Amino acid sequence: MVRPQRPNGPHVLPQEEHTGSYYAATRNDLTTYSELNGEVETDVCIIGGGFTGIATALTLVERGHRVVVLEQNRISWGASGRNGGQLIHGLGGSTRLSKFLNDEQLWALHYRGNDIIRSRVAGYGIDCDLKTGYVEVAIKQRQMVGLEADYEAHQRRGLGDHLRLLDRAEVTALIGTQAYIGGMSNDLNGHLPPLNLCLGEARAAVEQGALLFEQSEVLEIEHGETVRVRTAQGCVVAQKVLIAGNAYHRLERRRLSGLVFPAGSFIIATEPLEDDEIARINPQDLAVCDLNNVLDYFRLSADKRMLFGGRCNYSGREPRSVEA
Numbered sequence: 001m002v003r004p005q006r007p008n009g010p011h012v013l014p015q016e017e018h019t020g021s022y023y024a025a026t027r028n029d030l031t032t033y034s035e036l037n038g039e040v041e042t043d044v045c046i047i048g049g050g051f052t053g054i055a056t057a058l059t060l061v062e063r064g065h066r067v068v069v070l071e072q073n074r075i076s077w078g079a080s081g082r083n084g085g086q087l088i089h090g091l092g093g094s095t096r097l098s099k100f101l102n103d104e105q106l107w108a109l110h111y112r113g114n115d116i117i118r119s120r121v122a123g124y125g126i127d128c129d130l131k132t133g134y135v136e137v138a139i140k141q142r143q144m145v146g147l148e149a150d151y152e153a154h155q156r157r158g159l160g161d162h163l164r165l166l167d168r169a170e171v172t173a174l175i176g177t178q179a180y181i182g183g184m185s186n187d188l189n190g191h192l193p194p195l196n197l198c199l200g201e202a203r204a205a206v207e208q209g210a211l212l213f214e215q216s217e218v219l220e221i222e223h224g225e226t227v228r229v230r231t232a233q234g235c236v237v238a239q240k241v242l243i244a245g246n247a248y249h250r251l252e253r254r255r256l257s258g259l260v261f262p263a264g265s266f267i268i269a270t271e272p273l274e275d276d277e278i279a280r281i282n283p284q285d286l287a288v289c290d291l292n293n294v295l296d297y298f299r300l301s302a303d304k305r306m307l308f309g310g311r312c313n314y315s316g317r318e319p320r321s322v323e324a
């Protein structure tokens, strides 16, 4: 048999373990899954074991479909295992979706992700320190205007009781800084360590019958009556394929190149804070985001570290200062 070649161009090396992050050091499930060897037949083959791939796999097996997930490194190795951990309502692509859904249907999707996560954490007993409470903070007056409009939109849908518009002094009381001119709290949002959520969902998917393979980079997708998804040591024969590889894959370049690009943001974890420090800077254990496009976001970890994220680059490379 001729082994498929890797697509040309720069590429993430296969078979990496998790990055040396705080989340990886505090993951509470050390399960690993074997590499794909030989041929497996399934209904849906999912390429990529992050939130997109794993949440979809769980949904499909819950509905009785056979699913195989192929992850080139470890489950949740990518963005899903190293993000801000902020559980925030919202919806991307609403302009496109508005061709198919009316306003109320679109609005219902804003909190659908939060609801799914909460019900999975409770239903499958996922151990991920899920916290409730969030505040968006404004630096500019026009950001306050946006918050007021959002508040009214929530009120119109009967959700106003969950939100509170805040002036500068009220934000200062919540997070101990006068840097913001105001904000809005929302107790429908919250925060959690994302790697532990994704690992918990992966375990649930396996318990429901999904097959997960790690260190199994997909090198080639061969289309036909069924689809053949090839790795170095094996092949999945599927009715359908979902590419959930985020900005890390280079598959189907003719159709997909240029649609996704890397956007890097970086998070620092402090030493655990003292109780009096927490009382000053985040006594209610809220997730916090400012409203800039390149935003700062922060929250406390379960062991009381400040996890502070910000900055952005689009090169796909880590800045040298990250090691400092």
Ligand SMILES: Cc1cc2nc3c(=O)[nH]c(=O)nc-3n(C[C@H](O)[C@H](O)[C@H](O)COP(=O)(O)OP(=O)(O)OC[C@H]3O[C@@H](n4cnc5c(N)ncnc54)[C@H](O)[C@@H]3O)c2cc1C
Binding pocket: 047, 048, 049, 050, 051, 052, 053, 070, 071, 072, 073, 074, 075, 076, 077, 078, 079, 080, 081, 082, 083, 084, 085, 086, 087, 088, 216, 217, 218, 219, 244, 245, 246, 247, 248, 249, 250, 251, 263, 264, 265, 266, 267, 309
């Ligand atoms: C710093 C940062 C902070 C963020 N903060 C938040 C936040 O607070 N809240 C929030 O909701 N979102 C946040 N996000 C966004 C969120 O992390 C992503 O939207 C989400 O994780 C994307 O999930 P995914 O499964 O699509 O991609 P990923 O998690 O990146 O998973 C893709 C997976 O596909 C695998 N893969 C790629 N190519 C192949 C191949 N050929 N074969 C096999 N496997 C392959 C990769 O190894 C990877 O594991 C943040 C993102 C970043 C980077």
